[in-house]
Amino acid sequence: MDALASNRRQFLKVFGTAAVIGSVAPDVLAYSGKSRATSLTILHTNDVHSRLDPFPMDGSRNAGKGGVARRATLIQKIRQEQVNGQPRHVLLFDAGDIFQGTPYFNIYKGEPEILAMNQLGYDAGTIGNHDFDGGIDNMVTQFGKARFPLLIANYDFKNTVLDGRTMPFKIFEKDGVRVGVFGLGIKPEGLIPRDAYKETKYLDPIEIGNDMGAKLRSDKKCDYVICLSHLGYKYNDATVSDNVLAAKTKQIDLIIGGHTHTFLDAPVAVNNLDGQPVWINQVGFAGINLGRIDLTFDRGKAVSSAGQSVEVK
Amino acid sequence: MKKHFLLFALAALSACHPGYHLTNRTASRIGVDSLSAATDSSVANFLTPYRQGLNKTMNEVLARSTARIEKGQPEGPLNDLLTDALLKQATERYGKPIDCSHLNYGGIRNNLPEGNITTGSIFEVMPFDNQLIVLTMTGDMLRQMLNHFAKGDKLVIGGLRAKLHNGQLQSATFTNGRTLQPNETYTVVMSDYVANGGDEAGFLKNPIKSENINYLMRDALIDYFRQLGKTGQPINPVSDGRISIE
Numbered sequence: 001m002d003a004l005a006s007n008r009r010q011f012l013k014v015f016g017t018a019a020v021i022g023s024v025a026p027d028v029l030a031y032s033g034k035s036r037a038t039s040l041t042i043l044h045t046n047d048v049h050s051r052l053d054p055f056p057m058d059g060s061r062n063a064g065k066g067g068v069a070r071r072a073t074l075i076q077k078i079r080q081e082q083v084n085g086q087p088r089h090v091l092l093f094d095a096g097d098i099f100q101g102t103p104y105f106n107i108y109k110g111e112p113e114i115l116a117m118n119q120l121g122y123d124a125g126t127i128g129n130h131d132f133d134g135g136i137d138n139m140v141t142q143f144g145k146a147r148f149p150l151l152i153a154n155y156d157f158k159n160t161v162l163d164g165r166t167m168p169f170k171i172f173e174k175d176g177v178r179v180g181v182f183g184l185g186i187k188p189e190g191l192i193p194r195d196a197y198k199e200t201k202y203l204d205p206i207e208i209g210n211d212m213g214a215k216l217r218s219d220k221k222c223d224y225v226i227c228l229s230h231l232g233y234k235y236n237d238a239t240v241s242d243n244v245l246a247a248k249t250k251q252i253d254l255i256i257g258g259h260t261h262t263f264l265d266a267p268v269a270v271n272n273l274d275g276q277p278v279w280i281n282q283v284g285f286a287g288i289n290l291g292r293i294d295l296t297f298d299r300g301k302a303v304s305s306a307g308q309s310v311e312v313k
Numbered sequence: 314m315k316k317h318f319l320l321f322a323l324a325a326l327s328a329c330h331p332g333y334h335l336t337n338r339t340a341s342r343i344g345v346d347s348l349s350a351a352t353d354s355s356v357a358n359f360l361t362p363y364r365q366g367l368n369k370t371m372n373e374v375l376a377r378s379t380a381r382i383e384k385g386q387p388e389g390p391l392n393d394l395l396t397d398a399l400l401k402q403a404t405e406r407y408g409k410p411i412d413c414s415h416l417n418y419g420g421i422r423n424n425l426p427e428g429n430i431t432t433g434s435i436f437e438v439m440p441f442d443n444q445l446i447v448l449t450m451t452g453d454m455l456r457q458m459l460n461h462f463a464k465g466d467k468l469v470i471g472g473l474r475a476k477l478h479n480g481q482l483q484s485a486t487f488t489n490g491r492t493l494q495p496n497e498t499y500t501v502v503m504s505d506y507v508a509n510g511g512d513e514a515g516f517l518k519n520p521i522k523s524e525n526i527n528y529l530m531r532d533a534l535i536d537y538f539r540q541l542g543k544t545g546q547p548i549n550p551v552s553d554g555r556i557s558i559e
Contacts, residue, residue: 038333050440052360054346058426059381065346069360072353074343101422103371103436104363112363119356133441177333190513193506223333253335267340283342290343297333 038175039083042226042293043075043092046258047128047285049101050113055286066287068116074290075120089174092121093181095258096128096230099142101286109134110142118147124170126183126228127152128258132196136160151183151228154208156201169212171220177297180216183228184209184245186259205231205240206248213251223297226254233262233282246270246278254279254293261285267293371433375535376542382425382550384418387466387477387558390550391424392416395438395534396471402533403445403502406526411447412487413472415458415503417512421469430538430548439531443504449522452495457516459485466558474555483559504530 054067081088094117099110110131117125127150131139140161143150153168169182184205188197209227216222227245234243242257250273263284269277283289343349384391400414423437450458462468464480476483485493493499498521504511505525510518541548 037336053364056426060424060426065344067345067352069352069354069356070345070347070350072356073350074345076353077350100440101437102440103367103433106436106440106442107367107370108363112360116356116359119359176331190510190515193509193511221332224335265342279338279340281340287345290345291340292343293338293340295335296337298336299331299333301332301334 038297040089040295044256044291046095047097048287050105051286091123094125095228095256096126097130100130100133114145122148128230129192132192153182154203159199178222179224180222181226182212209249217251229257230259232259242280257282373432374429375538376430378548381427384421388552388556392469398537400471406528412499416469418467435534443530445528446505446508447524448520450520452497478559
């Protein structure tokens with residue numbers, strides 16, 4: 001037996017023991033003494049639809065609401081909050097339909113929307129059906145101005161000009177916590193003019209959702225998995241929605257939704273295939289609201305005395 | 314030797330992600346308005362030149378209305394006004410009679426304000442760059458289309474009065490006096506979006522004839538409202554009961 005093989009066997013033995021101890025009392029092994037909680041705040045918008053200015057004061061229901069310059073102030077304030085003497089860790093996401101809905105889009109084709117999102121420090125967005133409204137060439141032009149990635153895992157852009165301009169997922173590490181984020185888009189056929197989406201191939205969101213969940217959790221060792229979805233909150237028929245996605249997948253913790261302009265007062269929990277409650281949230285449209293989700297993490301795996309995963313309410 | 318193994322093991326462990334688990338989650342929905350937050354001056358300054366460019370085109374007053382003009386289901390004053398406008402403008406452009414006009418309900422993106430209706434107001438109602446298409450179709454196909462949109466109370470039409478029951482068409486009467494017969498042909502003006510099968514209307518893809526009259530829906534509306542404004546009479550928005558539910 002050569003020395004290397006022996007070393008490896010010895011290592012595996014030590015490592016194996018450590019892993020067992022680790023699953024029971026991770027803090028004891030990895031860090032001596034105190035356990036430290038990590039806080040992370042997720043901020044999100046959906047279906048802003050080119051609403052850069054607040055709704056005009058015309059007596060309508062949404063008069064005076066929204067506005068990207070006010071949203072900037074709110075986000076700035078949250079970023080400046082202190083948690084244990086440290087600035088708060090924030091991730092800012094959008095769930096699609098950035099474009100279309102005010103004359104800003106007709107005249108400027110999405111440039112001010114994207115540049116404003118850069119200023120607000122968006123970390124990622126996904127693609128909504130109306131983001132195709134200026135055509136796929138315009139998406140290349142406008143997304144090219146973004147300092148954040150457009151995440152979409154179930155559109156195959158291979159035979160289009162958008163090929164290589166988007167990413168399926170991105171991993172963010174905040175104070176040691178690994179957050180995997182991926183995007184899912186709605187079926188273009190019958191919704192988006194063919195001339196706009198051209199040869200974009202739509203892939204099954206459930207299948208891709210499961211693939212992404214497994215990849216991010218297992219291969220990429222993410223502690224928390226977020227789906228930015230433009231599938232829509234819920235439908236009366238069997239059409240895939242955020243509710244269907246949550247129920248038929250594993251390893252997704254949070255779905256930030258859009259498309260249906262649903263005003264949820266609070267996130268809705270739907271049990272996934274493992275019986276774990278997935279949170280779904282959506283905050284209306286036009287930037288009328290900013291969604292805020294505060295998460296707290298502890299080191300190590302969550303295990304009960306029976307070795308079962310611990311459910312987080 | 315043993316010490317060496319241990320160092321190796323520890324190095325490998327620290328390279329491995331120790332993992333975190335969620336212990337708590339809370340959420341809130343923050344309204345964005347003048348009470349919750351002041352305007353950020355650097356974002357506001359960034360927007361200013363865009364807004365100035367916009368205002369030049371968008372502030373032309375086209376017409377006036379005595380009240381807000383709202384869309385509605387199964388019918389609303391805005392539904393009626395827009396489809397009447399499209400039928401009139403499209404007929405002039407087409408140069409031949411058109412039997413009826415159609416708008417997809419979801420395509421009406423905003424209501425019109427009381428008082429001044431500007432170019433910008435029309436852009437908000439109809440932001441899409443959709444073209445008007447005249448489809449020549451059989452009565453059979455037209456009935457299928459009316460039923461398709463009547464489902465869910467989303468039938469928005471001009472030049473036609475329809476009676477519905479449980480989301481199904483009971484009877485239809487054209488304002489030009491024609492009746493709906495399965496084998497007769499009709500001309501229907503609609504957006505290229507719907508004519509190309511949008512809004513799940515794939516059955517419209519094989520009509521007798523499809524003609525693009527090279528007229529943006531929004532331009533047709535702007536032309537219509539500008540003409541209304543020239544009469545000096547304000548719009549008095551009402552639904553005329555063209556859609557009735559039995």
